[in-house]
Amino acid sequence: DEAVAVMERASGMSEGGEANISQVINLGGLYCVLGRGEEAAATVTRVGKYLTGYGRLALALVQQCAALQSGDQAGAAKALAYVREHRKDAPIMLVNALVEAGQQSDAADALIAMLASEGDRPTALEWVQGYRRTPPLVGEAKGRANRDALLARKDVRDAVAKVGRIEQYGIY
Numbered sequence: 001d002e003a004v005a006v007m008e009r010a011s012g013m014s015e016g017g018e019a020n021i022s023q024v025i026n027l028g029g030l031y032c033v034l035g036r037g038e039e040a041a042a043t044v045t046r047v048g049k050y051l052t053g054y055g056r057l058a059l060a061l062v063q064q065c066a067a068l069q070s071g072d073q074a075g076a077a078k079a080l081a082y083v084r085e086h087r088k089d090a091p092i093m094l095v096n097a098l099v100e101a102g103q104q105s106d107a108a109d110a111l112i113a114m115l116a117s118e119g120d121r122p123t124a125l126e127w128v129q130g131y132r133r134t135p136p137l138v139g140e141a142k143g144r145a146n147r148d149a150l151l152a153r154k155d156v157r158d159a160v161a162k163v164g165r166i167e168q169y170g171i172y
Helices: 002-011 021-033 037-044 053-070 073-085 091-101 104-116 121-128 141-152 154-163
Strands: none
Touching: 002 021, 021 037, 021 053, 037 053, 053 073, 053 091, 073 091, 091 104, 091 121, 091 141, 104 121, 104 141, 104 154, 121 154, 141 154
């Protein structure tokens, strides 16, 4: 509750006369991990019109999460389609969106493509690493399980082994 209150205050701060875009999106993301999709969807309606490509992708991920939590398959598909179309702005966001949607084969293909790309490889290798984690919040449990299943796939492990390795680190 305290974290939500702090994020609410931060999201209300003005940024160039408009809503603080990143804080509004971050608050929407917090509502998603708390399993409060309707509040996430309502929150991100406050995002202004001046978004970067990365910001639009981050917004689409919150919209996808909110739609999935409310059972709005059409809304989730629309958000995922946006991420697919604009993945060049942040390819790892496509992997995240596909993992969240439970589309393991497509997520594997996207991650393997990133590992094969010299430019995208560092981000992909960082994404596959294991770090100490807090217990999942209600809205994170399925996505975490999907990510773990993706990283257990032989095709993904083989692609990682060609260019690096997966390690576990005892830090957050």
